[in-house]
Amino acid sequence: MSLATRGLRHGIGQYRYPHSYQLEGSVFTLTVEGGARVELAFLDRSRMTRTDADGGAELSVYECLPVAADVYFVSFEVGNRFAVLDLAAGRAVLIDADAGSHLIGMIEGFGGAAAGETPADDADMSGTTVAWVLGDGKEVRQRFLAPGTVQQSWSPRHDRAHDCAAIEIPLGRGLYVVDVRGFAGPRLDVPQGLGRLILVQDYERMTAVGAVLSTVFNERVLLSGYGRFLDEE
Amino acid sequence: MNLKDFPRAGDGLTQFAKPPCYELEGRSFFFVMDGGVDYELRFTGRATLTWAADGTEPAPADYDCIKADDDTYLVTFRVFGDGPIACHSYVIDLAQRLVTRHTCQAGGNPRHPMLLDNHYDFGAIRTEGYALPYKRHHFTDDLLGTTVEWHWTTDLVSRHAYVQTNFYRVTWEEGSSMEQTFEEEFYAIPATDELARYVRIKEGIYLFVVTEEKVERILGDDQPFRSDSMLFIENFDRCFHVGRAFGAMMVDGVPEPLYMIYGAFGNTLELPASQLSEPNRYHV
Numbered sequence: 001m002s003l004a005t006r007g008l009r010h011g012i013g014q015y016r017y018p019h020s021y022q023l024e025g026s027v028f029t030l031t032v033e034g035g036a037r038v039e040l041a042f043l044d045r046s047r048m049t050r051t052d053a054d055g056g057a058e059l060s061v062y063e064c065l066p067v068a069a070d071v072y073f074v075s076f077e078v079g080n081r082f083a084v085l086d087l088a089a090g091r092a093v094l095i096d097a098d099a100g101s102h103l104i105g106m107i108e109g110f111g112g113a114a115a116g117e118t119p120a121d122d123a124d125m126s127g128t129t130v131a132w133v134l135g136d137g138k139e140v141r142q143r144f145l146a147p148g149t150v151q152q153s154w155s156p157r158h159d160r161a162h163d164c165a166a167i168e169i170p171l172g173r174g175l176y177v178v179d180v181r182g183f184a185g186p187r188l189d190v191p192q193g194l195g196r197l198i199l200v201q202d203y204e205r206m207t208a209v210g211a212v213l214s215t216v217f218n219e220r221v222l223l224s225g226y227g228r229f230l231d232e233e
Numbered sequence: 234m235n236l237k238d239f240p241r242a243g244d245g246l247t248q249f250a251k252p253p254c255y256e257l258e259g260r261s262f263f264f265v266m267d268g269g270v271d272y273e274l275r276f277t278g279r280a281t282l283t284w285a286a287d288g289t290e291p292a293p294a295d296y297d298c299i300k301a302d303d304d305t306y307l308v309t310f311r312v313f314g315d316g317p318i319a320c321h322s323y324v325i326d327l328a329q330r331l332v333t334r335h336t337c338q339a340g341g342n343p344r345h346p347m348l349l350d351n352h353y354d355f356g357a358i359r360t361e362g363y364a365l366p367y368k369r370h371h372f373t374d375d376l377l378g379t380t381v382e383w384h385w386t387t388d389l390v391s392r393h394a395y396v397q398t399n400f401y402r403v404t405w406e407e408g409s410s411m412e413q414t415f416e417e418e419f420y421a422i423p424a425t426d427e428l429a430r431y432v433r434i435k436e437g438i439y440l441f442v443v444t445e446e447k448v449e450r451i452l453g454d455d456q457p458f459r460s461d462s463m464l465f466i467e468n469f470d471r472c473f474h475v476g477r478a479f480g481a482m483m484v485d486g487v488p489e490p491l492y493m494i495y496g497a498f499g500n501t502l503e504l505p506a507s508q509l510s511e512p513n514r515y516h517v
Contacts, residue, residue: 003469004381004501006437014471015498018300021256066252128236133384136472136500174239203239205248206387226249226498228387229237 007136012189014135017209017224020066021045023074028085030092032105038094040074040083048076065222067200067209071175075222080215084200086171087111089119093169093177097196098215102167102179119172132199132208134225138189140197141230142180144168150180152197154188174204184212193217201227241387246495248386251475253494254298255279257306262325264332265365266356272334274308274323282310284321294321297494299475301438301466304328309464309477311492316340318490320479322464324370324432324440330358333370333432333440337462337479345453347460347481347488349444353430373433374398376441376467380504383474383497389414394504397513401429401443404508418456422448424514437470445480447515458482461491472499 007014023042030038039051042062051057060078067073070088080097090111094103106114125144133139141158143151147168153161162183169177177200184195190212199210206227213220241248257276264272271287276296283291296310301324309322319338326332334354341350355369376395383391388410394402403425405411412419419425427447432440442464449460461480468474475496481488 001378002381002501003376003379003437003439004472004499006469007472008501010471015473016471017251018305019303020252020254020300021303022254066254068252071252125236130236133498174236203236204241206241207249226384226387 004136010135011191011221012134012138012140012212013221013223014138015133015225016222017065019045020064020072022066023048023064023072023085028092028110029108030094030105031108032092032094032103038103038105040085048074050076050081063222065209065224068173068175068202068205071171071200073200073209073211075211075220080213080218080220082198082211084171084177086175089172091171093171095177095179095198097179097198097213102169102177104169118170125168125176125178129230130201130227131230132201132225132227134223135189139225140190142178150178150182152180152182154184154190157188160185160188171200174202176201176203184214191219191221194219194221199223245493246385246389246478247493249384249498250494250496251299251473253280254300254306256300257298257308257325262332263359264323264334264356265359266332266334266354267369268354268356271356282308284310297477299494299496301434301468301475302470305434305438305466307464307466307475307477309479309494311479320462320477320492322477324434324466325358326370326434327358329368329435330360330363330366331368331370331434332356332358333434335440335442335464337444339460339480345450345460348446348449349460349462349480351430351442351444351462353432370432370434370440372398373431373439375433376431376439379469380502380509381472381499382502383499385495385497392502392504394509395429395431395441396426396509399428399430400426400513400515401441402426402508404504418448418452421455422451424511426513426515434466437468439467439469441465441467441474454483454486456483458491459488467499469499473497474499 027041036053042048060076074083082095084093092105129143150166164182166180180197182195184190194212199208201208261275285291294310304327306325312319317340322335324333337349342348357365392404459481465474465476482491
């Protein structure tokens with residue numbers, strides 16, 4: 001039997017990168033839009049605390065995946081929260097999928113990014129159609145129709161594309177956070193109901209890292225994969 | 234700016250390399266090796282270390298580290314001295330406290346001075362409070378019968394068939410970028426079988442090392458790459474690989490050192506029976 005079939009059981013999570021333990025022992029202070037401060041303290045390989053400006057602290061299990069050199073995608077078990085930490089640029093994006101909020105912040109002591117500011121050299125994503133291959137034959141296709149709107153379909157039913165609300169946040173150096181409120185119906189490669197897709201897309205390497213999740217089922221699958229532009233085919 | 238206009242970082246084999254890993258910074262490892270010479274690695278920085286055979290002075294080197302799974306690290310670095318450059322690679326398996334050491338260096342064959350000599354050694358990681366494990370990573374035939382398609386870049390796709398315990402066969406889709414890139418070389422040799430070794434690291438994870446020796450012996454100067462060592466850790470649980478290439482490539486007719494970190498995503502592949510059953514042309 002071919003060993004290449006061994007990973008099929010992971011479905012769309014098949015290509016997920018190994019976890020990164022780089023953040024273990026690190027404490028980051030973020031200044032987000034409006035001047036509020038958030039502290040993320042990574043206690044060990046799996047536990048972290050988030051302390052907000054009002055002093056409220058929350059302990060959570062976390063998983064961290066590397067995106068690129070010094071860029072990390074962090075999934076917090078509590079509250080469907082995620083963080084993208086770009087230590088190279090000193091920029092962070094805090095995503096609360098339940099609340100639908102996206103806070104852009106600067107990381108004190110790293111790079112020169114300013115809170116709430118995105119890079120000026122961001123590309124217009126509109127008109128781009130890209131497939132992100134996340135497992136063996138399993139992919140999501142995204143067509144960026146206009147800022148805030150992505151037409152999205154999951155394998156194997158690319159005939160069932162849906163226009164979805166989306167948020168695109170450029171990080172610079174070809175990196176974008178793309179959060180799509182999508183649709184995950186039956187008989188798709190994405191587990192049914194896990195319609196929310198958050199990807200950090202690296203257009204310099206054509207790779208992506210992120211998660212697909214359901215805020216009501218409280219389930220998520222962490223993802224990695226590679227991309228290709230479809231209109232080049 | 235259009236998204237397609239971003240410079241495609243690492244065009245060639247490096248595009249899908251996994252992000253670098255800096256987790257070992259500040260750590261030290263003492264490897265007790267079956268070959269009888271033990272080694273110590275001290276990770277002094279994100280990309281710098283010292284290495285030493287036990288009882289010798291530590292030597293500095295610049296290293297690359299990539300993870301093959303949560304607790305398996307590929308650490309690789311070049312060693313510069315008076316002779317040809319050597320490449321030392323370690324598969325550091327923290328879950329099992331085991332290590333595989335692979336070294337290669339040219340210069341051992343007077344007729345083909347660019348041929349790389351490979352050396353493998355297996356051992357255990359000395360860990361305070363724990364006995365040294367008796368188990369070892371080991372050469373294996375587990376991969377025989379496996380065929381897999383590796384996506385190295387958006388365009389470059391190779392097909393591997395693991396056909397024998399000391400050879401592998403590389404093929405490609407007709408008309409593909411792979412064929413266009415290497416067509417001249419592939420059609421100048423009698424077969425694309427090449428020398429390879431397979432080492433079992435753990436369930437689903439293997440060290441796979443190809444040395445492009447047959448093509449070096451046959452084509453010599455008439456090829457772009459020279460006796461390259463391509464070292465992979467293949468993670469079949471996730472179907473990706475990480476690795477490094479070491480050797481030389483021809484630049485304006487002169488061999489220049491080659492060293493790169495690469496990676497690829499894989500998928501299942503059904504190869505025609507004829508491609509699998511074809512005998513190894515290099516065997517009697």
